[in-house]
Amino acid sequence: MDDASIYLALNGDFIIHSRSFHQITAVMYSHCYQNMLSHQFISLILFTFLAKRTTTAHELSYYLDKYARDTIQSIHANFSLRLLSSAADEELNAVLSPLSLAITLSLTSAAASGITRVQINDVFARGFNNDAVQKYYSLLANRLLLGNNGTIVAPGLLVVLHLCDRAAVSKAMIDIAQDYLADILQFDCQNRSTTVALINQWIANQTKSEFKIFTRNVYNVDWHFMLVDSFYLNAAWHYPFDERRTITKDFYANEHTTTQVEMMSMWAFDKFKYTEDIDVQVLGLPYQLDSSLFLYVFLPREKFALRSIMRELTGRRLLFLIARCKTVDVEVEIPRFSIENHFELNLPLASLGIVEAFTSRADFPAISGQGMHVSMVIQKTQFEINERGSFPVNSTHEMPNDELSVLWQGGHIKFIANHPFLFVITKMDQMILIGHYSSKFST
Template sequence: MSNFNLALLLAGLCSFVHCHHIPAYFQVPREIYHGPNNYPYHDISIGNANFAFKFYHDVALGAARKNIFFSPLSISTAFSMLALGAKSHTLSQLLSGLSFNLTEITEQKIHEGFHALIEHLNHPSKNIELTLGNALFIDEQLKPLNKFLQDAKHFYKSDISHTNFNNSEEAEEQINSYIDKKTNGKLVDVVKGLDADVLMVLVNCMFMKAYWENPFNPKITREYDFFVDEHTTVKVPMMYRYGRYYTYYDRDVSCQVVVLPYKGTISAYFILPDPGKMKQVEDALGLDLLIKWFTSLTEERVNLYLPKFSISTKYVLKGILRRLGITDIFTEDADLSGITGKPDLKVSKAIHQAYLNVYENGTEAAAATHNELVPNSLSSIIKINRPFIMAIMETQSMSFLFMGKITNPNEN
């Protein structure tokens, strides 16, 4: 059996943004999860959300004191595209591992959902740079079925390139050049040491850049203590802004939730557990808890302190996905005959890499400086100065673009 190499790659979030109100469409989750679907991408919202939480829980088990950051949507998209070529038990196992209940949604509906979602995300608004791209690099000796290639192009907007994998250096340069371009230079030299018998590399890239509607003022960013744990304290640059935010304190799981919407249709959730309560929050983290937060948020005046930081992460996915039930595609039992017509392929490698940069947007800082510095006596203080969980969501489709936990902002 030949190997083909699957690489899942993610470019990072270049800046968070925030505004003083939550748009009307922010209340759409209840309709999506408990009412009729309005768009094809709503058909896959629950599955994608459940996969995001499953993946987070698995990674968190082995990373109690480490930063976590990944794109669940990037991983789901790449492996759903791979499902176009999967058959029999390999197909059902793959889709089930991605948290799609095949008694409630068909394979066709899944691919149609991703098709609609990719089109939606690639045209979010004039205020946000957001691209979700897929590519297939195919060895010249491999002859994929026309149906597989056409479906990859149609449903997943995949670019298709012929590659000479006999020249591994040339192949790596070709793939890395594509990734570099798609991620605006944020991910470089990702592909290294391709297996000698690689016949195909599948790549998913996501890049996002957004701006604060009312930016933090970089002139008032100051160093503060960040309490990594009960024994470790580090100095971090802490941004500050006074304004109106949607927040909720969940007494049941002991955490503070703060929502920072972007310009456009993307929102950032910051979940700040009480000291010593991170595991309690992580254990409860799931779709039901998220819906509870959606319906409990209230707007209030807040003195908000948020760390300025950047991190990068890299995950070898084989072990994680196996624990989530996706096993066949990595073994001789793989049936990927929908790619070539023969069950002679398996996945030899699956890599996910992510980059995140949170900072002030100084270009518009002066416009709101005066109001930001006048706290109201009735306002509360939310200081994100200990480990926190974050989730970046596209609100109309309810898609998790990014998810993570920042244990130490100084560890890259």
């Protein structure tokens, strides 16, 4: 069959020619490996492309490369890793919501034009046109806000505008905010106390907590355009840990520091997902009542290799490892922890390439006339892992019934997270939270 042409029909409107069927399959599997993509995803790309045109195996290779580079999910995953590295030291506990921020940036892009818009899109959605980006993230904002039987994943976005003697908020800006379910607050430039109180109240309502971002003394009345995003997660484990098995153990923070942490443990039979490669072990813990919601922990095989892992890990490889996870029997030990962060993201975003938006050269025609620029991008995050799941500090949930403990003997998979690790939470194949834990807190 080497000299024969292979004809495949999809919807009756395309033909693929190849000297060898093996040539086509070799291309597909090669790209699965090199680009860290699942076979299902490669097949989707193949049929999507072939439905549009006639191609050869050589052309297919080119377009597989192109599509592998340009998937929103892989670009978003890469953005998430770069953002975390730019915003937080790997030796400190940190958590942020890259999806919440991407939704914020998408709204900002929708209000912008010219170089301002180009720079914003290049950072978190390079290669996609403006309409596609805005439609994608506005739909995500609407979908994620829906609670599912007590499981709540809710990003929030507040646009604070101090227009002073400028015209009122334009209809275009109001329409954009509605598309993203964002709130707009407009204040008199000198009404500092009221501004501070309303922003803090909005944050408290969004996160179901007593978060306070500002006090009157630190809020700058010269901030004319401020973006505040929040993220709230309330979800129980599908397989909760037994509190009676949580004990104090050593955690190796770095070469010179060993601390004591509360380590949750479980002998998990056919409950958790797992994969590994030469650098990391990956454990996937499902949440209850939402089959698309998972916590994935990326544990370096070497105790103090998190920094090098973060430097080398790409979004494509991260998604590949997640896609490769399979349900296994595994012995698990993972710390119980709570992280709270307040990120001012102007500098991290500028280091990634968003520069014009923070300067007097910014172009935001949907907001007002010339001179309006982003004064501050702020994200407030709190994330807790305990025996029950991920909840606000003061929430209460029932504990599971007693489970039979079984003593394992012989060889088995061990996932002992007793040194710094990376973690992500995914929903609907999107990275909604990313962070790292080292047992050390910023001061």
